[in-house]
Amino acid sequence: MKRLYKNFFFSFCSILFFNTALFAQDTLLTAQDAVKTAIENNYGIIISRNEIEIGSINNNWANAGAIPRINATASKTVGVNNLQQNLSNGTVTHKNGNTTQNLNAGIAVNWTVFDGFKMFATKKKLEELERAGEYTFRKNLNETVFNVITSYYNIVTLNEQKKATLEQISLYTDRYNLAQRRFEIGTGAKYEVLEAQVDLNEQRSNLLSLQNSIAVAKSSLNNLMGKNPDTSFMVIDTIMVVPLPAYSDVENKINKQNPDVLLANSQLLVLAQEKKEVNAARLPSVELAGFYNFARNRNGAGFTLLNQTYGPSGSVGISVPLFNGILVKKQLAISDIQIKNQQITITQTKNDIQTSLTNAYINYNNALKAIELEKNNLVLATENIVIATERYKKLNITSVELRQIQISYNDAKNRLYNALYQAKVAEATVALLAGDIANL
Numbered sequence: 001m002k003r004l005y006k007n008f009f010f011s012f013c014s015i016l017f018f019n020t021a022l023f024a025q026d027t028l029l030t031a032q033d034a035v036k037t038a039i040e041n042n043y044g045i046i047i048s049r050n051e052i053e054i055g056s057i058n059n060n061w062a063n064a065g066a067i068p069r070i071n072a073t074a075s076k077t078v079g080v081n082n083l084q085q086n087l088s089n090g091t092v093t094h095k096n097g098n099t100t101q102n103l104n105a106g107i108a109v110n111w112t113v114f115d116g117f118k119m120f121a122t123k124k125k126l127e128e129l130e131r132a133g134e135y136t137f138r139k140n141l142n143e144t145v146f147n148v149i150t151s152y153y154n155i156v157t158l159n160e161q162k163k164a165t166l167e168q169i170s171l172y173t174d175r176y177n178l179a180q181r182r183f184e185i186g187t188g189a190k191y192e193v194l195e196a197q198v199d200l201n202e203q204r205s206n207l208l209s210l211q212n213s214i215a216v217a218k219s220s221l222n223n224l225m226g227k228n229p230d231t232s233f234m235v236i237d238t239i240m241v242v243p244l245p246a247y248s249d250v251e252n253k254i255n256k257q258n259p260d261v262l263l264a265n266s267q268l269l270v271l272a273q274e275k276k277e278v279n280a281a282r283l284p285s286v287e288l289a290g291f292y293n294f295a296r297n298r299n300g301a302g303f304t305l306l307n308q309t310y311g312p313s314g315s316v317g318i319s320v321p322l323f324n325g326i327l328v329k330k331q332l333a334i335s336d337i338q339i340k341n342q343q344i345t346i347t348q349t350k351n352d353i354q355t356s357l358t359n360a361y362i363n364y365n366n367a368l369k370a371i372e373l374e375k376n377n378l379v380l381a382t383e384n385i386v387i388a389t390e391r392y393k394k395l396n397i398t399s400v401e402l403r404q405i406q407i408s409y410n411d412a413k414n415r416l417y418n419a420l421y422q423a424k425v426a427e428a429t430v431a432l433l434a435g436d437i438a439n440l
Contacts, residue, residue, distance in 0.1 A: 026232045027232075028235075029233040034225060035149065035438075037227070041225055041226030042226050045144055046226075054133070055130035055133035058130070059123075064120075065119045066112075069109070072106070072107050078102075079099070099299075102298075105294045108291050110288070113288055114285060115283075116280030116284070116285060117280055117283070121277045121280065125270055132263060132266040135262045138438075141438055142259060142432055142438055143432070145432075146428050146429070148224050149424070149428045150428060151224060153424045155214060157239070157418065157420070159214065162211065162214065164414065166207065169207065171406055173200060174389070175199075175399070176200050179399055196403075239417075239420040239423075244361065244427060244430055250434045251357070254357070254434060257435030257436070264345055268343065271335065271339050275335040278328060281328045283321075286317070287317045289316075293309070295307075295308065356433055357430065360426045360433070363429075368423060370419035371423065375416060378409075388402050
């Protein structure tokens with residue numbers, strides 16, 4: 001029995017050494033490193049960060065229509081004409097090739113000083129749109145971090161399943177060799193050898209599938225980190241599950257930090273300002289205009305040889321809307337409906353998040369129970385497989401019984417890894433909903 005335990009331990013260590021040697025040239029990538037790299041290099045995050053800058057640039061009084069507009073103009077016209085003049089005093093002027101020059105220049109200032117408070121509503125809307133850009137950035141950042149974390153620990157889980165499969169291959173190889181020797185000495189049947197070979201080939205096929213899944217998962221994680229898909233790395237071999245915060249604490253954070261809630265509330269504020277913009281069309285508008293003009297007309301012949309004027313001028317314009325086909329009234333009715341819909345959207349968003357939060361806590365607690373149970377099962381399955389192998393050697397059990405014990409051992413390991421992964425996903429989901437995931 002002691003010798004069998006020793007052989008089992010040696011096989012397990014050999015598998016670990018094989019995997020360590022296989023990735024010896026790779027750089028160890030922690031979950032924190034992956035998150036940091038994604039925050040710096042993820043293309044979606046970079047674009048969202050640029051959108052914040054666009055919102056900041058757009059948020060100004062000029063776009064709101066409150067800044068005066070100043071334009072300068074200048075023109076010069078030169079002409080050649082034939083002149084024929086008969087004046088009332090009997091003077092007759094006739095000249096061919098008469099030149100004329102007209103020079104005009106001026107500066108005009110136009111300023112809308114009142115537009116029914118539309119400019120103030122527009123400025124508040126631009127401020128809210130800038131904040132919405134920040135919320136969108138936080139939303140993309142949090143979702144990217146969540147995807148990085150789940151992708152990372154998916155690779156960890158696949159690696160552990162690969163190790164378990166390699167261990168199964170070692171166990172199935174021992175079983176095949178035992179069945180072969182028993183068949184050769186006449187104490188075993190041929191079908192036991194064939195069955196052992198089929199099971200061994202199945203595990204080898206599982207190994208190929210896992211290797212493919214790991215390669216694809218690593219490529220996807222590299223894409224999230226903004227790296228070349230072929231970039232090689234290795235991950236840690238354990239999943240550490242941390243306690244969740246109190247449910248009530250997460251609920252409080254959701255209203256203050258969750259980007260989806262903040263975005264929905266921000267959109268409601270934008271719609272409110274847009275309604276004010278529409279309502280401004282009902283009120284009078286006042287516009288000031290100021291001018292400074294210079295004009296010079298020079299003629300080579302004729303009654304007026306030079307005419308030059310310059311100086312300032314100004315005007316005040318008032319526009320009062322009298323009738324616009326009740327267009328404003330219809331637009332205001334549409335705005336009211338949009339605001340009601342957005343209020344419903346906010347309620348729906350909060351309810352969806354509340355449901356996701358409840359489910360995450362349920363999944364987490366069930367995963368913790370499964371982890372504890374499967375750890376105990378794995379201890380029992382490990383001891384059982386050692387005993388069963390020894391009994392198989394002594395012809396006390398059949399190959400079918402040994403096979404079932406080996407399958408149970410492998411299933412216990414896989415259930416443990418899956419439970420650990422589900423707990424980690426639930427943990428990340430809670431952090432995502434609370435808006436804290438970027439701080440993990």
